[in-house]
Amino acid sequence: MTSGPLKVTVGVDFGTLSGRAVVVSVEDGAQLADAVYAYPHAVVDQALPGGGPALPPDWALQIPEDWRGVLRHAVPEALARAGVTADQVIGIGTDFTACTVLPTTADGTPLCELPEYTDRPHAYPKLWRHHAAQPHADRINALAAERGESWLPRYGGRISSEWEYAKALQLLDEDPGLYAATERWIEAADWIVWQLTGTESRNLCTAGYKGIHQDGTRPSSGYLAALDPGFADFTAKLDHPLSPLGGRAGTLTARAAAWTGINEGTPVSVGHVDAHVTSAAARALDPGHLLAIMGTSTCHILNSDVLAEVPGMCGVVRDGVVPGLWGYEAGQSGVGDIFAWAARTVLPGPYAVEARERDLSAHELLTEKAERQPVGGHGLVALDWHSGNRSTLVDHHLSGLLLGLTLDTRPEEVYRALLEATAFGTRVIVEAFESAGVPVTEFTVAGGLARNRFLMQLYSDVLRRPINLIGSEQGPALGSAIHAAVAAKAHPDIPAASAAMGRIERAVFTPDPTRADAYDALFAEYRELHDHFGRGGSCAMHRLRTLRDTAREATHDTARHPAPADAAEEGRA
CATH class of the missing domain: 3.30.420.40 (ATPase, nucleotide binding domain)
Structure with missing residues (x-):
């Protein structure tokens, strides 16, 4: 220059x-x-x-x-x-x-x-x-x-x-x-x-x-x-x-x-x-440096000097991110969208009043309450498929699931289970890369969700990896x-x-061994549900979607073509 x-x-x-x-x-x-x-x-x-x-x-x-x-x-x-x-x-x-x-x-x-x-x-x-x-x-x-x-x-x-x-x-x-x-x-x-x-x-x-x-x-x-x-x-x-x-x-x-x-x-x-x-x-161009851009959805970008077939990836392209390397893409179709769904769905009246009185958003209040819980204390595990699964199942007719609900389950527990589910989904993707022989040596986060410190620490614990952050809010x-x-030029x-x-802040979050051990047990439950509903153990999610679409289409048809007022009389004639 x-x-x-x-x-x-x-x-x-x-x-x-x-x-x-x-x-x-x-x-x-x-x-x-x-x-x-x-x-x-x-x-x-x-x-x-x-x-x-x-x-x-x-x-x-x-x-x-x-x-x-x-x-x-x-x-x-x-x-x-x-x-x-x-x-x-x-x-x-x-x-x-x-x-x-x-x-x-x-x-x-x-x-x-x-x-x-x-x-x-x-x-x-x-x-x-x-x-x-x-x-x-x-x-x-x-x-x-x-x-x-x-x-x-x-x-x-x-x-x-x-x-x-x-x-x-x-x-x-x-x-x-x-x-x-x-x-x-x-x-x-x-x-x-x-x-x-x-x-x-x-x-x-x-x-x-x-x-x-x-x-x-x-x-x-x-x-x-x-x-x-x-x-x-x-x-x-x-x-x-x-x-x-x-x-x-x-x-x-x-x-x-x-x-x-x-x-x-x-x-x-x-x-x-x-x-x-x-x-x-994010200065995340080197081989093995995985970048997760976390917003309404998450996209995972990884450059490598290794060409491998990684099941369920969105693609691998020579020079696709930077010249000279193979660029891999994976992703989760719903992340921030799922948190937003929870905030507008599970917040009861008293919580809304508290948030308003303390000048907190629904996300801030639920995060604060969720952070006080011990790992596994909610007795819940969720599947993060509210918008389907982009990687590694590549099926957008899968749907969300929440297991372990009781009459004592609180909104912040549901919220935390959904945060954890997205971290578990990311761990599935990282493990898929490494199982296929594509090393992941660093993990950096960009996007609006990087500002949620509790979420970033949760990801570090679940992944058992340090988390870098991009040094810009406009990645x-x-x-x-x-x-x-x-x-x-x-x-x-x-x-x-x-x-x-570029801008990067390295190892802003590091894993806590005790929490990481507890998350390993929860991840095992997530993985069992992931494989059962995502790999053919049950097609219930697809059947439910078909029932929904059939019912909605029938409703639309009725609205577009209402029966004549004297249809009943014609039927008797």
Whole structure:
């Protein structure tokens, strides 16, 4: 780097409910300012913005205009707060939730923005937590296993319903006319870069982990045709040269410059996934260093110089996180979401009054009370599958479970059991890596849940490992700013930029041997339930979901097609 006036990059993190922009010093990664823009439509999971019938269960959509709002509002606001000029901004980078994917025309126009398609649910972007494609993922997996497709082991033997192919197959199956109108099927991570640069690009990360791109190829047309003859052409909707991470996707257009307040022609880095880009922010790029990004869900990222088949992993991709290493991804579909469910579900009136009088959130009060309990004192064990299981079972039609309830069970005990369940789920993932010969030598946490000190200590005890923390509250956005610095050639490569601009605090939490021993006993109970309900001992969770969906569909049909007032009379005639 050359010395001189302060130079900055902007990192923009597109999350589930909002987008955040940060302004970062290229020299040392100091965060100068940030700004947040909440999506006006948040997650569309009940009905489309224009109304109409209720969406089916497990749907989760978003609105592209909400994402543009982040560029128009959060970016200029962050620049103003930082007190920097457009001339000081040498690059901009973005990251996105994934797999969040949308159908567009050849020029990138989302189909949901065309008047003829605004009332078609499949025209909208499907958020990462859209899980309605599970039956289609099951078809993909069964046929791939039957045919011995070479790419399947790279995904732990199962493609997730969250990924690109399952969601696209659902589109074809349920709205074939809209599938035919879809000229491009694109990750939001790449679409937002298209909006900034005016040029389509595709990043290696989402293609590898979410788009079944391995060793330079995707699933064959023969395999796709065997799934459905109409699906044989699907890869053409994805096909585009892949750009390496840290590369330059293009430069800012005049339109995007007007949105953001950044100069036209400013370099824009290749798109990225929020979790994966955080590895650079946390200085977690070395082999064996596992990063857990803990928020509404948790994503686990691990780089290694070892290629192995790890059952139930989301994927392993060469250069998928940093050039030169194999990047592994695993995850838990529900973590913070589960804690939020508990806080709004189990808090009785007196607790709510106490929280209000002491000016505490429900989470703070329940955490305080849970922390006073001895390990195992609640007599409970839970399964953390409220949003299904991403790793290692890869089944989003599994559901949550709480065992050991009595009439004496208190809200804080339920809350603690759910915290523990997510830690146990993480331990299953770590053990799966190590059993497959992929060492885990360090464990670092990023994301909003890192602020919960009791939770972090609990994880340290359950995992029997020290817990590092990222040294920034804006991990994904900082990671995007780091990648922007590489694209702008302020640093030679991602590791160098990470070393200069990243942040990590090592061994902030260390395991307590006595508590760790007690957690081993609880984990054994968790593992028994995990294998019983997740590996075929009981299919009760799937049957219950089928009963629920059948009942809801019957209710929707009745609402849409009510019986005529004189139906009873007609029946007697």
